Amino acid sequence: MQPKVIKGGSFSDHRGTISYVNDFSFKDIERFYIISNSDENPIRAWQGHKLDAKNFYCINGSFKIHFVKIDNWENPSKDLFVETIIVSDSESKIVHIPAGYANAIESLETGSKLISFSTLPLTAVGDDDVRYASDYWGING
Secondary structure: OOOEEEEOEEEEEOOEEEEEOOOOOOOOOOEEEEEOOOOOOOEEEEEEEOOOOEEEEEEEOEEEEEEEEOOOOOOOOOOOOOEEEEEEOOOOEEEEEOOOEEEEEEEOOOOOEEEEEEOOOHHHHHHOEEEOOOOOOOOOO
16 A cells, blocks of 8 residues: 545635545544644654554644655665655645555644544554654654
């Protein structure tokens, strides 16, 4: 499976605005959390996931979501191609990163918030999560 963007939309009238991503399924979602990076450390990098798929939706501000397909979990190549997708609260879309990738989340403005939907139960995270240095693939702010 490849990373993909699931597009949504919004509707506004005199009552306000509704943002949606109707093509996103919660079928495999086990948990979610909200990411707010500090101004001093706007990049949260690099987290690899052997089994867990991540789905990111920006609820405030904007982010760059960087990701790489891991070739070797113990010693990945430093030459892997880093892909980047920008998300913001002004557009409704979810970025789906399947298992087998590492990601880095970069806040682009103060107060940015990103919701992450995960497919792996919390009890299995210890066997799944692989961390790499924040500058491993050159994304270090």
